[in-house]
Amino acid sequence: MSPTDPPAPIGPPAPTGPTRPIRRLLVANRGEIAARIIRTAHAMDIATVAVHADPDADAPYVAAADEAVALPGATPAETYLRADLLVEAALRTGADAVHPGYGFLAENAAFARACAAAGLTFVGPPPAAIEAMGSKTRAKELMAAAGVPVLPGLVVDEALLAGRDGGTVAAEAGLTFPLLVKAVFGGGGRGMRIARDAAELAAAVAAARREAASAFGDPTVFLEHLVDRPRHIEVQVFADSHGEVVHLFERECSIQRRYQKIIEEAPSAVVDAGLRERLGAAAVAAAAAIGYVGAGTVEFVLDRAGRFFFLEVNTRLQVEHPVTEQITGLDLVRAQLLVAEGAPLPAEVRTARITGHAVEARLCAEDVGAGFLPAAGTIHRFEVPTDPGIRVDSGVAAGSVVGVHYDSMIAKVVAHGATRDEALRRLARALSRTRVHGIATNRDLLVAVLRDPRFRAGEFDTGFLDRWDLVGLGAPAVGGDVLATHLIAATVAASSQRRAAAVLPGLPPGWRNVPGEPQRAVYTVTGGGTAGGTAGEVEVLYRWRGRGLDVSVGGRAHDVGVHRVGPDGVDLTVDGVRATVAVHRVGSRVYLDGRGASTAVDEIPRFVEPGAAAAAGSLAAPMPGTVVRVAVARDAAVAAGDVVVVLEAMKMEHPVVAPHDGVVSTLDVRRGQAVGGGDILAVISPVEPVGAVVAGAVAP
Structure with a gap:
């Protein structure tokens, strides 16, 4: 940061005079914040106009508004970041005010000025205030002048570091490691990296600049001492x-x-x-x-x-x-x-x-068990218990599609209580009973944090998740008895449906000419139901006997009584413990909630169509996204852990690395290309050692 004298503070604005009522409000945002603004505007008798990109055409907030205007395209740059389209939509619908929500153009002074120039009230601060705080370095200068404590910093780019030792550059500015590299513009944690020593500084600056340019349109970053x-x-x-x-x-x-x-x-x-x-x-x-x-x-x-x-x-x-x-x-x-x-x-x-006390948890579409990879797909069921003291601000509903173009947050669940302990207990309970079927979420991780004794005691800081390795709790293993109950419930629900639809009366479902043999179902079990982590295949053998079953799960016998089978669940007793398990089937995937746990399982069909297997060494995209960097060339040698491709999804970069040493034998992607989850990005072929035996002969 420049050592020159800081600029003079901006004085308070003059009174605006008579009140200007807002009659029609355009909400220049999407998702839960758009729905939340619309809700209050309607309570104030203000008509609302929503805007939506193509993927959001059927989003709940669009239906909640009085009117909606389409913004053709899918990416933020084509839609929610187009100030001209937003102002045009406001004027076309007769809106007299614009609320920007958060993110996108909420902190864009040019957008605020464009609204004013069009005669629209901008629901936010004056453009000069936005501009002053839009640059973190400028903001720190102003705050220092106002007597607010600030940390020293230094604006830096790759050219400043070229050919120079990073430690020398930092020392000249009076900075000591570890350093935090931060985007000058924007927020939300994007464009931030840690450099713990001089050797890490250049790479941290380069990565932060790429992410800042992608998220905010400006790659400028600065260094700041990292508070321990x-x-x-x-x-x-x-x-x-x-x-x-x-x-x-x-x-x-x-x-x-x-x-x-x-x-x-x-x-x-x-x-x-x-x-x-x-x-x-x-x-x-x-x-x-x-x-x-x-x-x-x-x-x-x-x-x-x-x-x-x-x-x-x-x-x-x-x-x-x-x-x-x-x-x-x-x-x-x-x-x-x-x-x-x-x-x-x-x-x-x-x-x-x-x-009292309030706690909020951000429910996000991400696979904790797979390293917090963004998750995309259709939400088949979304239910949060409406317990006392619980508030839900959501941008999704059953049937909503979560894509890769926007932020991963799908809902905020908030609890209020007389004390902190009461609020934490209420929120943990509500989240543990929340059902989000169809996509992976961080629900189980949130519950684990809320129930952690260190967090309950207030013993935490910004490094809490990294230091205590709570990521492992993101997909908790379901206990054997509970898992058996879930699998039995899934089997009972499917079997009962087949029994009700018997082709020939009197014949049992799955009838065979060896009546002494039990029926069979095989499931692939996914830990936690809202996160990844395949646990493996489990076989269920069963035979109906009146209102009960003879069942073995994974080779272990269980005594089962069935009390009720409904369209959404099974009331049953397993080994003397009675419980109701909610059963929700979508294709071969079955979501099970009961006995205080959630599980997702896939029923394996008895007869599988043969399919082509991916080539050995194939590097698949872990989620849908856009290729922002191809780090290697075809035929290049790579070592295990080397970055091959970098994807961007939900505004974050995700490196895809080589699984082993080898040569890049196939490379089928380019920068800017959109890829789907599971698409093959590259193939890393192992290097055959000299003198290896090939087909009975010695390779030259």
């Missing part, structure tokens, strides 16, 4: 156009993966009244320094000594705003709309108090 084992604390601020700024307390956002928050809570378990007052004062000073209007968030890093340092200002509504709403009783979107109309801060905002 920090906590991520942020403060909700709110300001009106008449110069009043308040804070609405802090949120704890330290449970993160790849710098993306997955669990947030308010208030923080480690912030006492004194620290809360200092954090709030710093946040208010930050907002006042840039003439802020509307809802915003000032983010800080808190070290183990209790010192906090400015990270950034998010000039928009945050994903995790519901936890603040739950502890204050406020509707922050309503307050945003009122302030955008020119009204002063509502009295309930100015006098807000903390009541």
Whole structure:
């Protein structure tokens, strides 16, 4: 960061005069945040207009709006990042205001100006405030001038590092390792890498620049000292156009993966009244320094000594705003709309108090067991228990298709309780009974974190997931008795359906001319039901006897009584334990929920069509995505672990590496190409040793 004098703070805006009512609101976003904004707008008697890319045409938020305008295309660059199309849609439908939500163009000053130029009210801060905070380096200069504690930094690019030792470059700027490489523009954890020493710096800068360019359209990155084992604390601020700024307390956002928050809570378990007052004062000073209007968030890093340092200002509504709403009783979107109309801060905002504790978990479409790979596909069932104190903000429903073009979050589940412990218990219970069938999710990981005794005790920081290796809990092994119950329930449901549809009355289902032999079903068991991790094949042998069965699962006999078989489940007793297991079949896949666990199994057909097997050494795409880099050439020699191709899915880069030493014998992809999950990207053929025996002869 430049050592020159920082720019003068931007003064507070002048009062806007009379209120300008909003009659019709265009929501320039998608998914759960669009649905959430539409819900409040309707409660305020404001008509709404949705916009949608082609993949979102049937999304729930589109149906919830009064009107919708299609944005032809699928990628964000073609649709939700097209300011011209959004303004045109607003004017075409007679909208007088635009709410940007979060992400996409929410923090784009040019978009805010384009709205103003078209006579549209932008529900957000003035363009000058967005612009000031759009650059993290510029933001730090402004905050330092306002007296907000900041960490030193240095803008850096590959040219600066070319031919120079990274340690020397960092030392000249007064920085010490480990360093955090961060995108100057954007957020959400994208364009961030850690360099623990000089040897890692060049590669970290290159990777962060690529990701920043892809996500935000600008590859500029900077270096910042990495605080050891920090906590991520942020403060909700709110300001009106008449110069009043308040804070609405802090949120704890330290449970993160790849710098993306997955669990947030308010208030923080480690912030006492004194620290809360200092954090709030710093946040208010930050907002006042840039003439802020509307809802915003000032983010800080808190070290183990209790010192906090400015990270950034998010000039928009945050994903995790519901936890603040739950502890204050406020509707922050309503307050945003009122302030955008020119009204002063509502009295309930100015006098807000903390009541109880709230925790939010982000339910994401990703396969934890496969290393957090993004998951895509059709959601066949989506059910979250409507328990007391539980709130669900969702962008999906049964039948929704989750694609690779957008963020992986599909819902936010929030719990509120009188105490932190009560809120954590409520959320863990609700999530453990949540059913998302059709795609892999991080549900089981969220439950594992919420029930972890260290997290319950408040003993965590931003490195919690990495240090405690909770990834292994993302797909918990289902106990033998529970798994047997699930497999028996699946078999009973399928067998009962076949019995009801018998071709010849009097003949049992699957009749054969050796009546003494039991019926047989074979399943491939997938751990956890919402994550990957194949456990293997299990054979179920069974024979009906009245209202019960003689059953063996994996060679172990079980005593089974069947009480009821319905279209969605089976009530049965297995070895003296009675339970109801929900059974949901989609093709050969069966989803089973009961006895406190979830399982997904595939029933293997008795007769399998022969198919072509992939060539040995084939490197398949682990998920649908776009090729952003091909790191090797055809016929090149590679070692195990070398990066062959880099895919981008759901705004994140995912390297695909060589499984073993060899030669790239096939390379069928190019940069910019879209690939599907399972598509063969390359083939790594092993190198035959000199003198190897081939067909009975010695190879030359």
